[in-house]
Amino acid sequence: MKAFTTLTSTAAALTHHDRLMANVDTDMIIPKQFLKTTEREGLSQGLFYELKTRADGSPDPDFVLNKPAFQSAGILIAGENFGCGSSREHAPWALLDQGITCVIAPSFADIFHNNCYKNGILPIALPYEVCAALAEQAGGANHKFTVDLERQIITSPDGEEIHFDVDEGRKASLLEGLDDIGLTLTAEETIATFEKGRKATTPWLEPATS
Incomplete structure (x- = not known):
């Protein structure tokens, strides 16, 4: 797993009707049709597929990660209860494959939250008002944020x-x-x-050899 120390990157905000999207579940993060592999590479093609793709299969230019300024975003800002739904680990894998290593939201679903840490993603929980203010700045002329894990800033x-x-x-x-x-x-x-000591004191616990 790649270490997370300091990240300076563009931040992209998931919004709907001028509000951060709440209850973004793991099926929205990566739909079930992309779960047929255990490989971690290439999953970004399924990331937010139903949000970023039109009915005819073409990219939706209005979706934030399809916009040129945010295609390389390493930080994602979203609303409450991010990562709810099924426990699929493909969700953090898809975010990582996209290059996103930090998610900022008011709250996270427990399993997704734990899976983030297991895969090198930093989930940061902040009050909604703070997340909304950060999202507003992300939409401005300067999208660059710095996340310093050591300082927690x-x-x-x-x-x-x-x-x-x-x-x-x-x-x-x-x-x-x-x-x-x-x-x-x-x-x-x-x-x-420990194993050496156990073998010496309780040899009968060792598997039989032919």
Whole structure:
């Protein structure tokens, strides 16, 4: 997993009728027809497919990620309960394949929230009013934001610094680029010592050999 330290990138806001989109579920993030693979590459073609594609299959120029200024956005701003619905891990995979490594929203569905950390995406929860203000700046002439995980600070285009909270354990794992397996392997020597001691004291627990 790639470490997350500091990100300076364009931010794109998901809006509907001048309000940040709430309850964006995982089927909206990546529809079920794109779940036929376990490969993580190429999933961006299905990201927000029904939002970014017209009925005839052509790109909708009004969708934010189809606009030239936001096609390389690394930050996504959305409304409440982002990532609700099914537990599909393809949702964070599709965001990553698009290049999005930070999502800012007032709240997240629990499973999606956990899957973000496991895949190197930083989910930041801020009050709706703050998210809306950031989205408004993202739509201005300067779309560049900086997210500093070590300092837990978002710097907006106008220079304002916004603090965000993050679990210390999650923060450490992201800074070091450790998913659950990587985190377990940091204790590899301790595990090996335990297994060696167990084999010596309780040999009957070892699998039989032919």
